[in-house]
Amino acid sequence: xxxxxxxxxxKYLKISLRTPLWSLFNxxxxxxxxxxxxxxxxxxxxxxxxxxxxxxxxxxxxxLIMTVxxxxxxxxxxxxxEITAGSIDKMLVAPISRISIVLSRVLHSxxxxxxxxxxxxxxxxxxxxxxxxxxxxxxxxLLVIFLLGVGFASLSNGFAIILQREEPLxxxxxxxxxxxxxxxxxMVPENFMPQWISFIASINPINYAVEGVxxxxxGPLDTGYFFQGLIVVFIFAAAALTWAVHAFNGLRD
Amino acid sequence: MRRVIRxxxxxxxxxxxxxxxxxxxxSGHKAVNELSLQVEQGEILALLGPNGAGKTTTIRVLSTLAxxxxxxxxxxxxxxxxxxxxxxxSIGLVAQQTGVDFLLTGRENLSLQGQLYHMPKAEIQQRIxxxxxxxxxxxxxxxxxxxxxxxxRRKLDIAxxxxxxxxxxxxxxxxxxxxxxxxxxxxxxxxxxxxxxxxTILLTTHYLxxxxxxxxxxxxxxxxxxxxxxxxxxxxxxxxxxxxxxxxSQKDSxxxxxxEALEQQGHAQRLLWEGNRLHLYVDHGASSVxxxxxxxxxxxxxxxxxxxxxxxxxxxxxxxxxxxMEDTGEEEGEEWWHQWAGKGxxxxxxxKWQNQDWQDSESGETDxxxxxxxxxxxxxxxxxxxxxxxxxxxxxxxxxxxxxxTHWEQDNWDKNQSSDWQKWQQKGENESPxxxxxxxxxxxxDWQKWQxxxxxx
Numbered sequence: 001x002x003x004x005x006x007x008x009x010x011k012y013l014k015i016s017l018r019t020p021l022w023s024l025f026n027x028x029x030x031x032x033x034x035x036x037x038x039x040x041x042x043x044x045x046x047x048x049x050x051x052x053x054x055x056x057x058x059x060x061x062x063x064l065i066m067t068v069x070x071x072x073x074x075x076x077x078x079x080x081x082e083i084t085a086g087s088i089d090k091m092l093v094a095p096i097s098r099i100s101i102v103l104s105r106v107l108h109s110x111x112x113x114x115x116x117x118x119x120x121x122x123x124x125x126x127x128x129x130x131x132x133x134x135x136x137x138x139x140x141x142l143l144v145i146f147l148l149g150v151g152f153a154s155l156s157n158g159f160a161i162i163l164q165r166e167e168p169l170x171x172x173x174x175x176x177x178x179x180x181x182x183x184x185x186x187m188v189p190e191n192f193m194p195q196w197i198s199f200i201a202s203i204n205p206i207n208y209a210v211e212g213v214x215x216x217x218x219g220p221l222d223t224g225y226f227f228q229g230l231i232v233v234f235i236f237a238a239a240a241l242t243w244a245v246h247a248f249n250g251l252r253d
Numbered sequence: 254m255r256r257v258i259r260x261x262x263x264x265x266x267x268x269x270x271x272x273x274x275x276x277x278x279x280s281g282h283k284a285v286n287e288l289s290l291q292v293e294q295g296e297i298l299a300l301l302g303p304n305g306a307g308k309t310t311t312i313r314v315l316s317t318l319a320x321x322x323x324x325x326x327x328x329x330x331x332x333x334x335x336x337x338x339x340x341x342x343s344i345g346l347v348a349q350q351t352g353v354d355f356l357l358t359g360r361e362n363l364s365l366q367g368q369l370y371h372m373p374k375a376e377i378q379q380r381i382x383x384x385x386x387x388x389x390x391x392x393x394x395x396x397x398x399x400x401x402x403x404x405x406r407r408k409l410d411i412a413x414x415x416x417x418x419x420x421x422x423x424x425x426x427x428x429x430x431x432x433x434x435x436x437x438x439x440x441x442x443x444x445x446x447x448x449x450x451x452x453t454i455l456l457t458t459h460y461l462x463x464x465x466x467x468x469x470x471x472x473x474x475x476x477x478x479x480x481x482x483x484x485x486x487x488x489x490x491x492x493x494x495x496x497x498x499x500x501x502s503q504k505d506s507x508x509x510x511x512x513e514a515l516e517q518q519g520h521a522q523r524l525l526w527e528g529n530r531l532h533l534y535v536d537h538g539a540s541s542v543x544x545x546x547x548x549x550x551x552x553x554x555x556x557x558x559x560x561x562x563x564x565x566x567x568x569x570x571x572x573x574x575x576x577x578m579e580d581t582g583e584e585e586g587e588e589w590w591h592q593w594a595g596k597g598x599x600x601x602x603x604x605k606w607q608n609q610d611w612q613d614s615e616s617g618e619t620d621x622x623x624x625x626x627x628x629x630x631x632x633x634x635x636x637x638x639x640x641x642x643x644x645x646x647x648x649x650x651x652x653x654x655x656x657x658x659t660h661w662e663q664d665n666w667d668k669n670q671s672s673d674w675q676k677w678q679q680k681g682e683n684e685s686p687x688x689x690x691x692x693x694x695x696x697x698x699d700w701q702k703w704q705x706x707x708x709x710x
Contacts, residue, residue, distance in 0.1 A: 007368040015356045018397075086350025090413070093316050094369040095341040 001097040008104030030067040060124045061214040062186025069177040071113035075153040076160030110149030141216040147233040154240035158247040208232035268453040274324035284310040286477035299468035300457040307477035308457035316346040345414030345422040370417035384412040404435030424456035461566040480573035492564040495538030499531045500558040511554040
């Protein structure tokens, strides 16, 4: 299974490397958000009770997580395309583990968003955000990003199989990303939220991912938030992956 | 009318054994209905039938891609249900959709496939060289598949299916969308594979010529079951004599009287109406024509066109199914959606939706009728889709008989042109799924569902 996953992962990697522009395309939206929201909400940092020195310091983890969501939520679209093209049939007719097909897609998507997040991080540092480039916290933060990517790519693949068409998948993808972003501390600190939103945030895995990344990459290190985020994201990724594999196995009756 | 195939007790040389295979789609449609089939080692068997006859579904079941509801299937000596991985190791599949990755090179595609069959690296290298040489792809091997022509893609697709030296290969419409030259060249490759390597080949086709030229035996499939299996020659000889086709400007009481007179006076062994065409099977064509012409004059019937030929597989098809191959068209790719919709998450989801959302909310009688209505609508929807392509084909499906060889060529060529065009259209859809046609199709579908659902409430 490991070998099969590796071969297929390599295939997807090769394809991404041959269409680098496509991968970079996904960066445009987070970059725009980084600039516009960073400017728009700049003065929020002057409000009493704001937890960071500047709004950018607060907002960058949110943009990183946003990059993950935008990047990995479309993994299912390419699955549908591969089903249409017959590539998936070619894999299914080979004596390989069915799990490796889903796993390779999901891992590829997660690695891709991890690289995209790194690029955003560098851009953020260039425009003056206070970013910790210490190795261990950085790896920790990337781990959270990677696991969140696995989770959302799995959800996207699972929904692709259940919905079978691209249009509803796009709708679901949008529903998964934007509202969940607003129901987290990506843009607004928790003490500024109305109570009901704060309640939803407390059961939103994205919220924990944002806090986890905030705890490691930006400002002072906070291991408590990091481990909390890591555990939540790990459970989320494991559950989503199991579900996606289950949905995929359903393909043969 | 099922012909019994040599009932062999010796299973060692039987490569594919299918007994009473049943596959029901979630819609309740029996895609494969008690299909039985035996293919011997080293044999090329063609499943000949119109689109929607169950060819692709059969292939998908035999190649472990789809499950089935009842029956027994053994491929290369392994039970497909108990040992699917053993079956997978011994088969190669060339599906209708070219499964090769366009952004990878030919070599990368082949080597990935070798890796998926867990072959050692050196062996993969050696096989790639062999296959590239065999299919004359060596020069293009390190170019991306994007740059390949349709024929080259097909050849590469077949090569990837052969990398692990399978015993059986399934070819689903192998020459669909190829021009006549590529098609004939592909036939030679397929024949060579069979002769040199002793490969057992099960292919599906809706081209009569392909079944006739390429296969040792032809199985005629219609509505999910097999009507006849034999060598093409035996099938044609079974009809006997010559095939005579009369075309009238319209079918009316005069032509009806004429056909009855023909029957009474014993001019034809068998007589079959198909629209305004009358098919006659006579012992000796040359001597029958004048008699028939005389009778037509006597009855005051105008024969618009008359053609005389040896019976073709189309006549065989006509005999077993009552319709001509030419007239039983359905949109290509339509079957594909059924395949996937009939399975997995989507299938279950659809089933649930059908069962709960409306059957529960409806009471007895109205339920049945509205369900029927819904199915009719769905059919209308699919035929609407088909109509665009059908109108393309309508021009070629002229009253012209395709029995003579010269006509064959021309006709086929035209068809290729048009199926190329269809292919291209489909490809366009695949590559840019936001494209108009697919989007429209989905929209219609969605809308229809929505509308139907509303009706229930």
